[in-house]
Amino acid sequence: MGGKMITIKDINKKLINTHYAVRGPIVQKAVELEANGKEIIYCNNGNPQSLGQKPLTFVRQVLSLLENPDLISKDIGYPQDIINTAKKIIDEDPNGLGTYTQSAGLLFVRKAIAKFIEKRDGIKSDPNMIHLTDGASKGIQNVLTALISKETDGIMLPLPQYPLYSATIELLGGSKIFYELDEGNNWGLSHEYMEKSYKKAVADGIDIKAIVVINPSNPTGGVLDYDNIKMIIEFAKEKNIAIMADEVYQDNIYIKQDFVSFAKVLNNLEINDVTLFSYHSVSKGYLGECGHRSGYVEYRNIPDDVINQLLKMQAVGLCSNHPGQIVIYLLVNPPKEGDESFPLFIEERDGILSSLKKKAKILSNGLNSIEGITCNPIIGAMYAFPNITIPQGKNDFDYCMKLLVETGICIVPGSGFGQKEGTHHFRTTILPPEEKLREVVEKIKVFHGNYGN
Numbered sequence: 001m002g003g004k005m006i007t008i009k010d011i012n013k014k015l016i017n018t019h020y021a022v023r024g025p026i027v028q029k030a031v032e033l034e035a036n037g038k039e040i041i042y043c044n045n046g047n048p049q050s051l052g053q054k055p056l057t058f059v060r061q062v063l064s065l066l067e068n069p070d071l072i073s074k075d076i077g078y079p080q081d082i083i084n085t086a087k088k089i090i091d092e093d094p095n096g097l098g099t100y101t102q103s104a105g106l107l108f109v110r111k112a113i114a115k116f117i118e119k120r121d122g123i124k125s126d127p128n129m130i131h132l133t134d135g136a137s138k139g140i141q142n143v144l145t146a147l148i149s150k151e152t153d154g155i156m157l158p159l160p161q162y163p164l165y166s167a168t169i170e171l172l173g174g175s176k177i178f179y180e181l182d183e184g185n186n187w188g189l190s191h192e193y194m195e196k197s198y199k200k201a202v203a204d205g206i207d208i209k210a211i212v213v214i215n216p217s218n219p220t221g222g223v224l225d226y227d228n229i230k231m232i233i234e235f236a237k238e239k240n241i242a243i244m245a246d247e248v249y250q251d252n253i254y255i256k257q258d259f260v261s262f263a264k265v266l267n268n269l270e271i272n273d274v275t276l277f278s279y280h281s282v283s284k285g286y287l288g289e290c291g292h293r294s295g296y297v298e299y300r301n302i303p304d305d306v307i308n309q310l311l312k313m314q315a316v317g318l319c320s321n322h323p324g325q326i327v328i329y330l331l332v333n334p335p336k337e338g339d340e341s342f343p344l345f346i347e348e349r350d351g352i353l354s355s356l357k358k359k360a361k362i363l364s365n366g367l368n369s370i371e372g373i374t375c376n377p378i379i380g381a382m383y384a385f386p387n388i389t390i391p392q393g394k395n396d397f398d399y400c401m402k403l404l405v406e407t408g409i410c411i412v413p414g415s416g417f418g419q420k421e422g423t424h425h426f427r428t429t430i431l432p433p434e435e436k437l438r439e440v441v442e443k444i445k446v447f448h449g450n451y452g453n
């Protein structure tokens with residue numbers, strides 16, 4: 001008599017039908033090729049330190065003291081402000097990084113985030129309306145889980161979008177309602193397209209719960225201004241839906257335009273009946289601390305009984321990763337002018353941001369110099385999403401797979417993000433070092449010229 005192994009028939013069909021392109025078959029193939037000795041340039045996801053970006057010194061110094069508090073009393077040459085920060089954190093968090101925290105996250109960290117929001121936006125923020133999460137991803141998944149209980153529960157998503165949203169909605173069995181971004185208008189928002197997709201969904205019996213906005217945008221590289229955000233908030237108010245504002249790239253803007261948060265515009269408009277979920281993360285910006293899996297969600301205009309349900313969801317996972325909570329504290333509380341570590345912090349931060357800005361230009365100019373490829377300006381985030389002209393009968397998946405096999409460049413087909421019928425794109429990051437990025441452009445140029453011949 002034997003046992004019975006789990007088979008694929010036992011697996012939730014919704015999981016089987018879930019697609020997550022940035023870690024899909026092309027990346028699996030890249031890993032296989034690499035194991036067989038091929039050099040791979042991973043441009044498939046926004047993982048800055050995997051492409052050589054150095055962690056900020058102050059972050060790692062503070063973390064190292066917290067991981068090993070015995071070092072604090074030894075003279076290891078760290079700046080005094082770093083030692084003071086570590087001591088202050090230990091005062092607030094005396095049992096250290098190996099403990100579970102409150103489910104919402106450490107209160108002193110949430111207070112620091114509330115202060116950061118107040119300073120950034122000139123508005124009030126309540127630490128009790130902030131939950132710390134394992135990356136923004138987990139906070140997004142929690143809210144989608146709370147909102148979707150049946151197929152007719154719908155979430156409006158930009159097209160193209162970041163596949164965390166489509167994948168999670170597929171997993172939960174809800175409906176994705178896409179609103180197209182206008183590629184001909186620098187991937188701008190179109191009220192008309194939003195209205196059109198909303199009306200069609202409602203006519204199809206969908207109960208739309210929320211609209212997702214990614215600003216600055218992955219994958220398009222676009223950035224919204226005050227009026228765009230106002231338009232979305234007014235749309236949400238008129239339709240009685242919530243807003244999920246994904247603002248993980250708020251420090252990655254490469255033009256002379258300040259980041260405008262949804263929280264600020266909501267506050268300025270004095271709207272208190274539209275629920276807002278705003279997300280931030282340590283993974284992007286200039287920290288690039290993806291591996292520390294840390295982010296937060298701030299809630300606005302949300303009833304207590306709903307917050308309690310969301311807190312319960314946090315509690316089911318006990319708490320977010322504790323060292324990660326410290327990293328987000330450091331993101332919102334970096335060295336200050338006058339601190340010994342301040343000059344190095346500024347040098348490292350500005351070095352990373354100016355290199356990203358330069359690389360955004362190198363990539364968009366380079367791609368636009370290739371016949372058959374058009375790329376809108378990359379004014380924010382860390383990606384290009386160029387339009388590619390390819391022979392009839394070919395598709396962007398095949399294009400990206402062949403590019404990988406021939407050149408070792410790992411990018412993601414546009415189909416993984418969603419694109420207008422009949423168009424083809426790919427998404428690449430701007431993250432490789434400048435010289436590698438130029439090499440990427442040159443290789444794509446040669447490949448594109450020969451593709452389909």
Ligand SMILES: Cc1ncc(COP(=O)(O)O)c(C=O)c1O
Binds near residue numbers: 136
């Ligand atoms: C738009 C967007 N939102 C959220 C995330 C998730 O970030 P994390 O979970 O690392 O904070 C990413 C990661 O690439 C992203 O591009």
